[in-house]
Amino acid sequence: MFFETAGIEIAPWIPPLVAFTISFFTSMGGVSGAFLLLPFQMSFLGYTNPSVSATNQLFNIVAIPSGVYRYFREGRMVWPLTWAVIIGTLPGVFIGAFVRVAFLPDPRHFKLFAALVLLYIGLRILRDLVLKSPEGSDKTTAEKRFQYLVRQHRNKIDARLTEDSEPLPAVKVTQFNLKKIGYDFYGEHYEAPTWGIFILSFVVGIVGGIYGIGGGAIIAPFFISFFRLPVYTVAGAALMGTFVTSIAGVSFYQGLAPFYPTMSVAPDWFLGILFGIGGMGGMYLGARCQKFVPAKAIKWMLCAVILFTAGKYIAAFWGP
Structure with a gap:
């Protein structure tokens, strides 16, 4: 099948299969998987036009709701954190989309910049993993308790999730103002500075707008490593923030398209939807399995x- 906007030809079953596999694993960490679809599209499909960023964000729009729904049903959505991410990220997304089209149409250049950002984040997480806690485990008391409750009450939890009941009370918000966001997670208290979340989200929005990764791949590791928030409560907020900002990003890319008639700027809608359909199933199963990992x-x-x-990005930049 030929996708006109992307300028590529590929069997229609490949995009959903690839997206399903990627999203199943990445959604467990609050990441949609779009940042892995980007190199797949560029390296394997040969899709290098600026519209690939918009297509990636379209994938987020279709795929993310299933994962967010699962976190919501299990009571693991920290809404103050989610709204702070959305408010901070939106302005950055618009700036990023403009920068991508106007100043970074060359795929080699934006691959290198993305590589530097992701490399820093990955090394930061690796450092935290290598420097083990005195007990030899990175789990907080709350995370241990969560795992214990899952093991002891798995049947009860699954039964409740099949009914029309209220979400499980895993998260309880205790504070939300311009100074601080605070919440309890199974009896353990966590806090993060509101302005720190805003500033981080703004920067993430710019990067996400440029590369079409939504921002979850960047913001989730920062929440875990810098703000010391448990991964079980970060995932839902990161995915929801990525969903809302992806809607804004796709709309902005579509709006920019008429101003760049000689460049492919608007998303490839059919390709993005195919990716999204596969991602939808992968995210739902990934969110369902996350609490057991x-x-x-x-x-x-x-x-x-x-x-x-x-x-991959660095290799592409220095390669032929």
Whole structure:
């Protein structure tokens, strides 16, 4: 099948299959998987036009709701954190989309910049993983308790999730103002500076707008390594923020298209939807399985995919 906007030809079953596989694993760490679809499209499909960024964000729009729904049903959405991410990220997304089209149409240049950003984040997570805690585990008391409750009450939890009941009370918000966001997670208290979240989200929005990765691949590791928030509560907020900002990004790229008639700027809608359909299934299953996977394993997975992507970008820049 030929995709006119992307200028590529590929069997229609490949995009959803690839997206399903990527999203299943990355969604466990609050990442949509779009940052891995980007090198796949550029390296394997030969899709290098600026519209690839918009197509990636279209994937987010279709795929993310299933994962967010699962986190919501399990009561693991920290809404103040989510809204802070959305408010901070939106302005950055518009700036990033403009920068991508006007100043970084060359795929080699934006690959290198993305590699430097992702390399720093991946090394930061790797450093945290290598420097083990005195107890030899990276799990907080809350995370251990969460795993214990899952093991002891798995049947009860699954039964409740099949009914029309309220979300499980895993998260309880205790504070939300311009100074601080605070919440309890199974009896353990966590805090993060509101302005720190805003500033981080703004920068992430610019990067996400340029590369069409939504920002989850960047913001989730920062929440984990810098703000010391548990991965079980970060994932839902990162995915929801990525979903909302991806809508804004796709709309802006579509709006910019008439001003660049000689350049492919608007998303390839059919290709993006095919990716999204596969990602939808992968994210739902990934969100469902996340609570059964140790936090350390999720961090190692997140670190590995980020460093792998950075390496691919650097290799592409220095290669022929």
